[in-house]
Amino acid sequence: SQQGEEDPQALSIQEGENATMNCSYKTSINNLQWYRQNSGRGLVHLILIRSNEREKHSGRLRVTLDTSKKSSSLLITASRAADTASYFCAAGGYNKLIFGAGTRLAVHP
């Protein structure tokens, strides 16, 4: 079964709006990572947040982690058409990184 599960499955917004994606996981983790995948391509690492961290920023990305609720969120601020992609969370246990099914984000000009 999938460790990380994203919500929503699909998100459609206008350029300039913020996009929020959520991720839930089931067991204890060392870290949680977010990846981006353009259509038909490999995944690209965006950001990693460790289990003892609550919030992390990288450019227009903001990630939060709530280990008590076993959940994380990815916020993309001031979205651009180029942000159109699928976004995956990956829950990092001791010996595996388990990915969710992803959120498909469409940003319209």
Add this chain to the structure above:
Amino acid sequence: DVKVTQSSRYLVKRTGEKVFLECVQDMDHENMFWYRQDPGLGLRLIYFSYDVKMKEKGDIPEGYSVSREKKERFSLILESASTNQTSMYLCASSSRPGRTGNTIYFGEGSWLTVV
């Protein structure tokens, strides 16, 4: 920049054929992974390797085997391809310490169709 190169981008194979998917990384990473990606299922780990000649089964190893004779190269083998193995296959690598504490770098993927 880290580069993970998958030798074939698109392959079409017949049922029962033996299929080799090759992956090479250029960053001296200890860990290498093979995932398959299917719509609605996300990425599922097939096998991973944390050292030369070492391998561990992931979540869906049935029908697959792997080979890691050199540190930079990790091969996925489908002994007898079946139509339910039609999928996108992603190779990835990462460095130590820890098996998941570091960023994973992915190749561009290999689209395999079994007919």
